[in-house]
Amino acid sequence: MTVRFAGFLMLSASLVAQVTGPVADHVRQGVAAREAGRLQEARQQLEAAVRAAPGLAEAHLFLGLVLHESEDFSAAAESLERALALKPGLPGARELLGYDLLMLGRAAEAVPHLDAARRENTDKWQVSAWLGRAHLEAGDPGTALQHLLDAQAAAPADPELLYLVGKAYSQLALHSQAQLLAGAPESPYAHLATAEDHDFNGRSDEAIAAYREALAGNPALPEAWRALGDLEQERGRPRAAVDAYRRALEVQPDNGALHLRCGEALLALGLAGEALPHLESAAAADTPPAAAAEALGKALLDLGRFEEARAALTTALEGGLGEEQRMKVHYQLARVSRKLGDAEAARQHLREFSALRAQLTAGDK
Amino acid sequence: MTPRTCFLLCIGALGIGLPGAVAADLRFHDRSSESGIEFRHHANPTPEKHLVETMGGGVALVDFDNDGYLDIFFVNGGALVQGEDGLFVDRSGPELHDRLYRSRQGLSFEDVTKQAGVSAATKRIYGMGAATGDYDNDGYVDLFVTGYGGTILYRNLGGRAFEDRTDAAGANVPGWSASAGFFDADLDGDLDLFVTRYLDWSLETSRRCGEKIPVYCSPREYPAIASVLLRNEGDGTFSDVSREWGVAQSRGKALGVGFNDADADGLPDVIVANDSTAQQLFLNRGPGGFSEEALFAGLAYNEDGGSFAGMGVDFEDYDNDGRPDVVATALAKELYPVFRNEADGTFAYVTRQTGLAEITARLSGWSVKFADFNHDGWKDLFAAQSHVLDNVEMMEPGLVYLQPPLIALNRAGRFVDISATAGPVFQASIAGRGTAFGDLDNDGDIDLVVAILDDHPKVLYSNASAGESHWLQVRLVGRASVRDGQGASVSIRTGSGGEQVRYATTAGGYLSANDPRLHFGLGSEPVVPRIAVRWPSGAQQVLKDIEADRVITVREPGP
Numbered sequence: 001m002t003v004r005f006a007g008f009l010m011l012s013a014s015l016v017a018q019v020t021g022p023v024a025d026h027v028r029q030g031v032a033a034r035e036a037g038r039l040q041e042a043r044q045q046l047e048a049a050v051r052a053a054p055g056l057a058e059a060h061l062f063l064g065l066v067l068h069e070s071e072d073f074s075a076a077a078e079s080l081e082r083a084l085a086l087k088p089g090l091p092g093a094r095e096l097l098g099y100d101l102l103m104l105g106r107a108a109e110a111v112p113h114l115d116a117a118r119r120e121n122t123d124k125w126q127v128s129a130w131l132g133r134a135h136l137e138a139g140d141p142g143t144a145l146q147h148l149l150d151a152q153a154a155a156p157a158d159p160e161l162l163y164l165v166g167k168a169y170s171q172l173a174l175h176s177q178a179q180l181l182a183g184a185p186e187s188p189y190a191h192l193a194t195a196e197d198h199d200f201n202g203r204s205d206e207a208i209a210a211y212r213e214a215l216a217g218n219p220a221l222p223e224a225w226r227a228l229g230d231l232e233q234e235r236g237r238p239r240a241a242v243d244a245y246r247r248a249l250e251v252q253p254d255n256g257a258l259h260l261r262c263g264e265a266l267l268a269l270g271l272a273g274e275a276l277p278h279l280e281s282a283a284a285a286d287t288p289p290a291a292a293a294e295a296l297g298k299a300l301l302d303l304g305r306f307e308e309a310r311a312a313l314t315t316a317l318e319g320g321l322g323e324e325q326r327m328k329v330h331y332q333l334a335r336v337s338r339k340l341g342d343a344e345a346a347r348q349h350l351r352e353f354s355a356l357r358a359q360l361t362a363g364d365k
Numbered sequence: 366m367t368p369r370t371c372f373l374l375c376i377g378a379l380g381i382g383l384p385g386a387v388a389a390d391l392r393f394h395d396r397s398s399e400s401g402i403e404f405r406h407h408a409n410p411t412p413e414k415h416l417v418e419t420m421g422g423g424v425a426l427v428d429f430d431n432d433g434y435l436d437i438f439f440v441n442g443g444a445l446v447q448g449e450d451g452l453f454v455d456r457s458g459p460e461l462h463d464r465l466y467r468s469r470q471g472l473s474f475e476d477v478t479k480q481a482g483v484s485a486a487t488k489r490i491y492g493m494g495a496a497t498g499d500y501d502n503d504g505y506v507d508l509f510v511t512g513y514g515g516t517i518l519y520r521n522l523g524g525r526a527f528e529d530r531t532d533a534a535g536a537n538v539p540g541w542s543a544s545a546g547f548f549d550a551d552l553d554g555d556l557d558l559f560v561t562r563y564l565d566w567s568l569e570t571s572r573r574c575g576e577k578i579p580v581y582c583s584p585r586e587y588p589a590i591a592s593v594l595l596r597n598e599g600d601g602t603f604s605d606v607s608r609e610w611g612v613a614q615s616r617g618k619a620l621g622v623g624f625n626d627a628d629a630d631g632l633p634d635v636i637v638a639n640d641s642t643a644q645q646l647f648l649n650r651g652p653g654g655f656s657e658e659a660l661f662a663g664l665a666y667n668e669d670g671g672s673f674a675g676m677g678v679d680f681e682d683y684d685n686d687g688r689p690d691v692v693a694t695a696l697a698k699e700l701y702p703v704f705r706n707e708a709d710g711t712f713a714y715v716t717r718q719t720g721l722a723e724i725t726a727r728l729s730g731w732s733v734k735f736a737d738f739n740h741d742g743w744k745d746l747f748a749a750q751s752h753v754l755d756n757v758e759m760m761e762p763g764l765v766y767l768q769p770p771l772i773a774l775n776r777a778g779r780f781v782d783i784s785a786t787a788g789p790v791f792q793a794s795i796a797g798r799g800t801a802f803g804d805l806d807n808d809g810d811i812d813l814v815v816a817i818l819d820d821h822p823k824v825l826y827s828n829a830s831a832g833e834s835h836w837l838q839v840r841l842v843g844r845a846s847v848r849d850g851q852g853a854s855v856s857i858r859t860g861s862g863g864e865q866v867r868y869a870t871t872a873g874g875y876l877s878a879n880d881p882r883l884h885f886g887l888g889s890e891p892v893v894p895r896i897a898v899r900w901p902s903g904a905q906q907v908l909k910d911i912e913a914d915r916v917i918t919v920r921e922p923g924p
Binding site: 236363365 | 587589668
């Protein structure tokens with residue numbers, strides 16, 4: 001986002017109309033130099049103009065604009081402050097000053113100028129964005145987020161805005177978490193927040209301990225049971241994972257994703273019979289159908305129900321899987337086909353498997 | 366429930382096939398310090414982290430003097446030294462020699478390396494593993510040593526010493542060889558030799574890996590290479606028949622090898638464990654022909670079609686259905702894969718169903734063996750362990766480099782980890798590599814010698830025979846078949862109707878060679894009603910009502 005000073009033509013016309021003699025010459029030459037991109041020359045002419053007519057607010061504004069465009073934000077801010085001291089309602093001056101103060105890292109000082117600029121120019125989303133950024137840098141992520149979301153409504157794909165919105169949410173989260181940890185450090189939610197932080201940062205053992213503390217305080221936290229199960233599964237402890245998923249399912253018995261996880265953990269234990277009802281529930285619920293069908297196929301394969309396994313795995317294959325998943329399902333279908341005595345189908349699946357595998361391991365020697 | 370599923374689940378519940386669960390609590394006593402063994406493996410790791418430095422070494426149990434007690438041969442690493450023409454392997458210092466220890470009736474050992482002539486002091490071979498077999502059928506077991514830079518064939522001179530016959534016999538395998546094994550591939554009555562090769566790697570092509578922290582390179586950084594099959598010509602020489610017999614056409618990154626008859630056709634087949642690429646199953650199609658069939662047989666990958674770091678491998682019947690199954694070791698998070706022989710030309714990946722998924726999720730293994738350590742009639746599982754990266758803790762928090770060995774008992778096809786109670790060594794974090802399995806003190810149970818990277822080995826004695834359970838060992842002497850009986854299949858039927866099958870081979874595990882005697886746990890049964898031997902020659906032999914708790918010698922019938 002850069003500043004586009006829309007009132008330039010009006011400003012230069014107004015300024016030229018107000019002055020005569022040598023001041024007018026400096027202003028005219030300054031305007032011409034700026035239009036030609038000779039910013040240093042424009043600056044010299046406008047500095048001469050303000051020396052000759054120091055009470056002319058528009059001249060200070062014009063000089064401020066040229067200094068801003070020269071990225072000399074400090075000098076620009078001084079010039080703009082002089083302009084506003086002479087004429088507080090001078091259009092465009094607060095927007096520029098707010099932006100320049102923001103660029104100078106003086107976010108708290110920028111806020112009132114940008115707030116005023118936003119009121120005088122409500123359809124310019126960039127001003128809301130700068131105001132949001134100023135609040136963010138001034139340590140008020142809540143207010144920042146409101147302005148940033150206003151701006152985002154007009155420019156939903158602007159990368160800088162997306163970044164700022166994310167940063168505001170993140171600071172809000174940290175702010176809330178700090179309040180939680182300071183105000184109720186032993187509450188289940190404090191442990192949950194700590195657990196999630198450990199989990200996010202890959203500290204699995206600490207995360208598991210904190211989840212368990214949270215759940216000791218409040219066992220009705222299915223998301224904590226689920227996260228605990230995921231961590232236990234990742235640490236190669238499927239038995240503990242199953243226990244956690246089962247606790248989550250006590251609270252959310254129709255959650256297909258939980259059934260899928262529980263079924264997969266039971267499969268990891270080699271308990272296909274126990275996994276089957278969970279995987280059937282997952283397949284029937286609103287879970288990614290291919291993933292549920294793939295796991296269901298594996299359970300049926302373990303149980304020797306080869307025809308049903310083939311049907312489930314074929315469903316999985318038709319369910320829009322990625323290449324790695326398709327490779328896996330072709331390999332399993334090859335086994336099912338062999339067990340069903342269909343050697344030709346087995347070979348066809350192995351060909352598909354080998355082709356996908358060759359693609360996926362192309363970097364290996 | 367299918368008949369197959371019912372069979373697996375029901376045998377445990379009903380006790381059919383179990384000779385009786387009377388085994389004592391299994392423990393292994395560490396007698397390393399009083400064994401007289403002073404050998405220490407020297408990897409001499411360099412800052413450059415050449416991959417060869419983290420892969421050794423092996424150990425062989427070999428009764429070289431035929432006194433009835435197993436002697437121990439250790440393969441050392443070497444030192445990578447900068448010479449005028451670049452790096453070379455130095456073995457000259459005594460600390461870098463391979464070592465042979467003669468057993469003093471099983472409980473202590475004396476170093477006889479010098480008189481035996483097996484130090485490899487003049488070789489430029491960075492040592493890896495060993496294989497054993499009586500390749501010249503003279504009644505004395507011979508030795509084959511693998512490594513980077515070549516191999517060594519030692520012929521046993523009547524139990525007094527060994528003679529280096531490598532060049533004369535045409536038995537030098539170039540490159541980087543790992544596990545090897547003798548087997549009679551063409552059933553002509555003499556032992557051929559299968560030599561796995563790990564990577565197309567050399568000191569010249571060795572790379573530095575790791576962006577900020579140096580690490581041993583992944584095998585994915587180097588090209589695969591074919592293993593080598595040497596045919597015994599029967600005149601003391603070998604010929605490389607890898608291409609002719611269908612082995613050279615399939616490249617891999619091989620570390621482990623095992624032999625058994627996968628498809629019950631009477632011909633020895635070969636399983637090869639490969640690191641991070643497809644496993645290989647070379648099915649023997651008759652004299653002079655193998656075809657690699659792992660993919661169709663369901664053995665090449667895990668159940669999801671993913672490769673794993675196959676290190677050690679064993680090819681034995683863990684579920685007592687009479688068909689050889691496969692177990693391999695792999696790295697943490699890959700699980701130790703178990704493939705059950707489905708008796709229809711295919712194998713099923715049953716790692717989860719055997720309980721090994723849960724046990725091995727965070728483990729990284731090297732040597733591995735199915736053997737009945739507690740004499741209950743079911744083959745248990747042992748693995749020597751450690752991650753391959755000596756700084757894995759810096760790479761991936763939660764994983765560890767040094768790990769204790771694993772021992773898991775087989776409860777009717779499902780494994781239970783008993784490491785916590787099996788002795789202090791199972792709590793000791795070590796860099797376990799090769800392991801040899803055999804009855805060191807001739808008390809009937811299976812003892813262990815664990816080779817440790819850059820450290821002293823562990824000599825571990827089992828207490829299984831001190832319990833009330835019975836055992837039997839079978840020593841084979843071939844006549845038309847190979848003299849040491851490798852390739853024979855021995856099945857026993859117990860009084861309770863259970864059947865166990867063992868295949869005679871000293872290969873299996875990682876870089877190591879095992880006791881040639883076939884061991885059976887009998888539980889509470891003092892007599893074996895029936896023993897059937899199927900010799901490689903095709904001869905069949907049945908023995909009846911054999912008393913337990915002894916080593917019997919079975920000689921192949923014939924003129």
